[in-house]
Amino acid sequence: MTCEQFREAYNRHLDRALGEDELPFVLAHAQQCHGCAVYRDSIASLDAKLRHLPGVEIPARLVRKLEEVPRRSTPSGARVAWSPELLWALSFGIPASIVFVILREQPASFQAAGDFLLAFAGTLVFLLSILRPIFLQGLSLPGQDRRSQRGDAP
Amino acid sequence: MQGPDRRQEGRSIDYQKLVADFSGRVYRQAYRILGSRQDAEDATQEVFLKVYHGLEDFRGEAQVATWIYRITFNVCVSIRQKRHIDHESLSDVDKGSLSNLPDPGSGPDERLAERDRLEQLALLIAQLPEREAAAITLFYVEDKSYAEISRILEIPPGSVATALHNGREHLRNLLKKDRE
Numbered sequence: 001m002t003c004e005q006f007r008e009a010y011n012r013h014l015d016r017a018l019g020e021d022e023l024p025f026v027l028a029h030a031q032q033c034h035g036c037a038v039y040r041d042s043i044a045s046l047d048a049k050l051r052h053l054p055g056v057e058i059p060a061r062l063v064r065k066l067e068e069v070p071r072r073s074t075p076s077g078a079r080v081a082w083s084p085e086l087l088w089a090l091s092f093g094i095p096a097s098i099v100f101v102i103l104r105e106q107p108a109s110f111q112a113a114g115d116f117l118l119a120f121a122g123t124l125v126f127l128l129s130i131l132r133p134i135f136l137q138g139l140s141l142p143g144q145d146r147r148s149q150r151g152d153a154p
Numbered sequence: 155m156q157g158p159d160r161r162q163e164g165r166s167i168d169y170q171k172l173v174a175d176f177s178g179r180v181y182r183q184a185y186r187i188l189g190s191r192q193d194a195e196d197a198t199q200e201v202f203l204k205v206y207h208g209l210e211d212f213r214g215e216a217q218v219a220t221w222i223y224r225i226t227f228n229v230c231v232s233i234r235q236k237r238h239i240d241h242e243s244l245s246d247v248d249k250g251s252l253s254n255l256p257d258p259g260s261g262p263d264e265r266l267a268e269r270d271r272l273e274q275l276a277l278l279i280a281q282l283p284e285r286e287a288a289a290i291t292l293f294y295v296e297d298k299s300y301a302e303i304s305r306i307l308e309i310p311p312g313s314v315a316t317a318l319h320n321g322r323e324h325l326r327n328l329l330k331k332d333r334e
Contacts, residue, residue: 011315043326050322051294054269056182058182066198066199067170070169
């Protein structure tokens with residue numbers, strides 16, 4: 001066994017990766033080679049110290065900060081606040097605003113158009129309320145589907 | 155088996171539980187690799203931000219622990235590169251405190267001195283190249299096997315052995331240089 005092989009094998013011994021039957025041969029080399037005996041003592045001493053490194057405690061205020069992460073950040077999955085409230089607001093708000101503005105600005109000449117728009121807006125609101133569950137599902141899924149198709153691992 | 159519940163498993167992981175289970179380990183690993191409490195705090199915050207954003211995508215193909223340790227390693231590497239941490243030299247303070255410590259004994263003062271000595275040795279780990287520092291920390295502090303370290307650092311098990319051996323060799327040289 002060469003000194004190089006001894007060092008490699010002794011390191012594996014420290015890593016608990018050396019076969020028990022190999023150890024006597026390795027140690028026999030150190031008995032014959034003063035340099036390797038010195039190396040063995042110093043590396044074994046270092047190994048013992050590394051096994052007794054002092055513990056490190058995480059500061060409590062850091063743990064509190066970490067627990068607050070969900071409150072302070074928007075997860076990638078909820079990239080847009082397409083909340084039901086927002087959808088309802090859009091469903092009612094936009095058509096109602098259009099009708100209100102047109103009827104207010106042009107009460108006489110556009111009365112017929114206003115009636116038409118009112119009916120149109122009502123239909124739109126009705127349709128949106130029916131399609132709302134599909135809408136919500138459709139808005140939340142595409143990102144996830146793309147990721148699963150790509151097979152991304154986090 | 156690529157069961158239908160894989161993605162569900164990822165989404166069902168409780169973030170608060172991960173903080174409770176892993177924040178200490180992440181901080182400890184980051185501190186050992188970076189050698190500074192402030193950097194370790196920054197790293198830990200960045201890791202958990204990434205964990206939080208990645209939870210939905212996590213599909214349980216890797217163990218949660220492996221995944222989090224891998225993020226920690228990558229974040230630490232990135233912080234070290236930003237900070238340009240010098241792998242070769244120790245600060246004067248570190249050198250002085252290491253060489254002036256007395257030999258360990260059995261009394262309370264000696265035990266305190268020995269603890270300081272070990273703490274200084276721990277700081278030397280932060281002077282190692284990233285991969286060696288991570289391998290040493292995962293092996294000695296987190297008690298991980300070659301196979302686990304291999305998965306975390308995404309290197310073959312043989313390279314884990316090399317990183318550990320080189321890491322010990324570098325530490326031995328740093329200690330020797332320090333005593334001279």
